[in-house]
Every structure is written in structure tokens, then in C-alpha cells.
Amino acid sequence: MGLTAIDLGLRGAASGVFLLIILAALLRRATSQQALLGMAMSAGGVFYAIATAPFFPKSSWWWVLPIMSAQPALFWLWARSAFDDDFVLRRWHGALWLGIVAFGFALTLGWAYSPALAGAGGRGLALLNLALALAAAVQTVKTWRADLVARRRRLRLAMLAINVGLIVVFAGAGFAAIPVAVPGAPGSLPTALVLFVVAMMAGVGTLATPPAVPVDDVTAAIASGEAGGADRAPSARVVVDPLLLRRLDHLMSVERTYRQEGLAIGALAARLGVPEHRLRQAINEGLGYRNFNAYLNHYRIADARLALSDVTQREVPVLTIAMDAGFQSIGPFNRAFKAETGVTPTEFRREALSRPVMADIGEPQREIG
Structure with missing residues (x-):
């Protein structure tokens, strides 16, 4: 009972920190996609801490497990928004989360009728969770070098290791005999300890972050x-x-x-x-600047805009202009250019070259960017 009391205490403390994170975001009136996903992750952390606690009624697992099975998708989206400054939340991201929840409900409800089929579906869901964990890891590693925010660089790898560890454990349980498994029940002190550490690190990263x-x-x-x-x-x-x-x-x-x-x-x-x-x-x-690539792109896009506006370079391919400015391929250039100007390079060139030549005579030169 002593270990169980510690388990429950750690879960209560973790839930309290997660709720403080949500409260802080609400008080700050944070509406960014990272803040919204962070609140969703924190709410999921509270839900996970309660649902995997000792003595939680197993009769409720039929509706708890499908919701918990979609937590890796939330973590993947949070990692994308936290570590990729260009990430934009799309409708299909929400559809993915709802699809996983619906699939989880189908597995739990169908377990009594076809255990073999539900078990196969559970293993498939576990593979999907592992893929999402791997995608989050790749995203963190891919953007780590270009990250200029010191606090985010220090916290991201530790947060990633712990969160991905939880996801791997949770997803690995899907290869067991039940379609969606929970690493909880009595004797779950390690899970409670990891949840507490995750909550504390998330709290430090959120509540102690100074304004940019x-x-x-x-x-x-x-x-x-x-x-x-x-x-x-x-x-x-x-x-x-x-x-x-x-x-x-x-x-x-x-x-x-x-x-x-x-x-x-x-x-x-x-x-x-x-x-x-x-x-x-x-x-x-x-x-x-929060990202080194964004800093470089500020100058590269300004360089490209000058070249695209130059009448003497009207026959120069857009790819050549992009590579001369420092981009290595046309895809990143098109995305960065449209994010900066709101139009594609081709549209910008067409509009710039269609302006009357006399309109710019006598106007002072302005810095582009």
C-alpha cells in the first residue's frame, strides 16, 4: 500500500501540473496552434494519469482505451508545431485523430465477437503509434541544428525521449492479447514516475518561458x-x-x-x-529569429524578389534565381517565397514586370524584405 500511495501521489502531482499549464494558457489567452495542442496534450496527460492509476475500474476501459490510443497522434502534432515554426495545422490532422479514436472504439466493441480480428487490429494500431513516435523523433532531430531558441533546444531532446518512451511502451502493449492495452493497473509506479517527470519538465518549459x-x-x-x-x-x-x-x-x-x-x-x-x-x-x-533557416530565407527571398523584378532577367528560370539566392531546390524556395509574400515566385514576377516602367521613376529606393 505504501508504493500504491506514492503512485497515486505522483499521479496527482502530475495532474496538478498539467492543469496549471492549461490554466496558464487560458489566462494568457493563448490561441496559437502550439498552445492549443499543448493544452490538448496536458488534458491527455491528466486523462492518462487517472485512467492508468491503480484500482481504476476496468469496466470503464472500453471507452477510455480508444481515447488514449489517439494520444500518440496528439503528441506527433504537438512535436510538429513545437519544433517546426512553419507547421500549419490542417483539417486532415483532426480527421486522423478522430479516425484513430473511432478505430479504437471498433476494436474494443468488437473484441467480444472476434478476438482474433480485434487482436490483429490492435497490432496495426500499435504499429501506427510507433510510426507516429518515430515521425516525432525525426522531426525533432531534423530541426534541432537550426533551432535558435536556447530553452527549446535544451528541453526538446529530454521531452522527446521521455514522451516517445511512453508512446513506445503504450504502443508496444498493443502487441499483447488485447486490442488496446494500458501500462497501468496496480504496480504501475514507473509509469507514474515518468508522468511526473514529464509534467515537471512541461511545466518548466511552459510556465517559466519568458516572452520572446x-x-x-x-x-x-x-x-x-x-x-x-x-x-x-x-x-x-x-x-x-x-x-x-x-x-x-x-x-x-x-x-x-x-x-x-x-x-x-x-x-x-x-x-x-x-x-x-x-x-x-x-x-x-x-x-x-527563432530558426536559422528563417533568418537566411529573409535575405534569400529579398534577393530573389529583386531578381524576379528585374526586366533584364525576365528570361532567367525561377530555379536558377532560387539557387543563386542560396536555395538548394525549387520546393523549399516556393514554400518560403509564398509564406513571405503571399504569392508564388511566378505570380510575383508576372505582377512585378507588368507594372508600368514610368511608375517607379522618382520614387526613392526601398529595402525589400
Whole structure:
């Protein structure tokens, strides 16, 4: 009974932290897709902590298990939104979650009539959960190097390891004799301990995260070398070296280093002669970018817009312009260009070249971007 009491206490503490995360998001009026998915994940954590607790009535598992079986899909979507700044939640994502829940209900209700068929379906559902866990792992690893947010870089791998571990255990139980299994019931202290650790890490990552520093006139003035920028907004928490920002701006604006194929932040830091973590801090806290690729694409898209607007380059293929700007293929270029301008490169060129030539005479040059 002593271990059971500890088990229940850990589950209660984890549920309390998850509820605090939801409350904090509601008080902040957070409406971003990451916040909504985070609240859904937290609610799922509370549900999981209760449903897998010792002495939870097994008679309720027929409706509990299908909902829990869709938790890996929620985690995958949360990982996409948390670790990919370009991710957009689509309707088919919700349809996937509902489909898994419906399939789980079909398995639990059909278990009494066809155990063999339900068991096969449960193993298929377990494979799907493992695939979603693997997809979340790949997403985290794929975007780890380009991540400029120090707190997110520190927490993402630990959170991923623990959450994927839970998903693997949960999905692995699907290969057992029941269609959707729960690693709970009496003696589930390890599950409760992992839930508590996950809740604490999620709480630290959510409740202790300071507001992001936006791109404002101060950072723009520092990057361009203009004087008096810091006096205009003394509350801005910019702690990076102004000289480093000016050197970085020179590399990008004058030497056009962004055109280098496959440019990584490590290579850029070596060229500047500074530690990589200092460069990450400069771009994130000094210029407001959360992702290194987004920072490079700012300059690359501006370069491409100039080329696409140039009458003398009207016959140059869009792919050539994209690769000259630093993109390695046409797909990422088209997506980044449309996200930045709202139109495709071809549409932008057609509109830019159709404007009367005399309309721009006498207008001052403006920076594109």
C-alpha cells in the first residue's frame, strides 16, 4: 500500500501540473496552434494519469482505451508545431485523430465477437503509434541544428525521449492479447514516475518561458550601425554584442554569405570567429529569429524578389534565381517565397514586370524584405 500511495501521489502531482499549464494558457489567452495542442496534450496527460492509476475500474476501459490510443497522434502534432515554426495545422490532422479514436472504439466493441480480428487490429494500431513516435523523433532531430531558441533546444531532446518512451511502451502493449492495452493497473509506479517527470519538465518549459524578444527598431538600428537605437526603447532586453550584429549584417548584406550552398550556423560562427552559442543568441535575442533557416530565407527571398523584378532577367528560370539566392531546390524556395509574400515566385514576377516602367521613376529606393 505504501508504493500504491506514492503512485497515486505522483499521479496527482502530475495532474496538478498539467492543469496549471492549461490554466496558464487560458489566462494568457493563448490561441496559437502550439498552445492549443499543448493544452490538448496536458488534458491527455491528466486523462492518462487517472485512467492508468491503480484500482481504476476496468469496466470503464472500453471507452477510455480508444481515447488514449489517439494520444500518440496528439503528441506527433504537438512535436510538429513545437519544433517546426512553419507547421500549419490542417483539417486532415483532426480527421486522423478522430479516425484513430473511432478505430479504437471498433476494436474494443468488437473484441467480444472476434478476438482474433480485434487482436490483429490492435497490432496495426500499435504499429501506427510507433510510426507516429518515430515521425516525432525525426522531426525533432531534423530541426534541432537550426533551432535558435536556447530553452527549446535544451528541453526538446529530454521531452522527446521521455514522451516517445511512453508512446513506445503504450504502443508496444498493443502487441499483447488485447486490442488496446494500458501500462497501468496496480504496480504501475514507473509509469507514474515518468508522468511526473514529464509534467515537471512541461511545466518548466511552459510556465517559466519568458516572452520572446521581437524584431524592433532597436535591433534593426544595432544591426545597421545606426546610433541612438537603444535610447528609443530602453526596455528592450537585448544583451548581445552590437559589434557582432554589425559584422553579421555586413556578411549578409554586403558579402551575401547567405548565397553559400548548405550554409550552416556552425560554418557562419567559424567565419565570424565566435562560439556557435553566441551566434545563436545574437540571431535569436538580438534579431528576433527563432530558426536559422528563417533568418537566411529573409535575405534569400529579398534577393530573389529583386531578381524576379528585374526586366533584364525576365528570361532567367525561377530555379536558377532560387539557387543563386542560396536555395538548394525549387520546393523549399516556393514554400518560403509564398509564406513571405503571399504569392508564388511566378505570380510575383508576372505582377512585378507588368507594372508600368514610368511608375517607379522618382520614387526613392526601398529595402525589400
